[in-house]
Amino acid sequence: MTGRQIVSPRDLLNRWILPLEEAALIYDARDRKKFGAVRAVDRLSTNLDPRELVDQAFLRRIRHKIPIDSPDRDMFSEIFELCCRQRQIPFDSSSVEFLYYKYYDRGRVPRSSDPRDLLDIVQSICRFNGRRVALDNELLADAASRFFCDMEDMSTTASAH
DSSP: OOSOSSSOHHHHHHTTHHHHHHTOEEEEOTTSOEEEEEOOOOOOOOSSOHHHHSOHHHHHHSOOOOOOOOOOHHHHHHHHHHHHHHTTOOOOHHHHHHHHHHTGGGTOOOOTTHHHHHHHHHHHHHHHHTOOOOOOHHHHHHHHHHHTTOHHHHHHHHHHO
């Protein structure tokens, strides 16, 4: 869910109570004819507190709930290195140190998805500028300011170009 649907997340999730119970989802066509059955959604992910979205009856139907905490620095570094390898970007541990110094040690909570998203932005910036991807602090700061929506940093970076 992106938070942009017409119905509220609570209403949408509540529509799934019966399909979750029966492990099948029946599609209802506009002409009210029901057709097909498929396995119901068996994975949900949210950064919101599930208790604010659904009631206890719904939560009982999702039998396995697994909280995913923020990675510690070592795990973040491993994820960052893996994401670099997947994108064929040379990994440099100083990139992780820079991100911690500039962002995570100053209150921003690291997420396991941050390396992937930051590196994708790095690649986009390099592709746009016609340059080879090589991590440096300026490029990471540019990507991070766009990703973290640090508008002040963005205007500083934009004026430097």
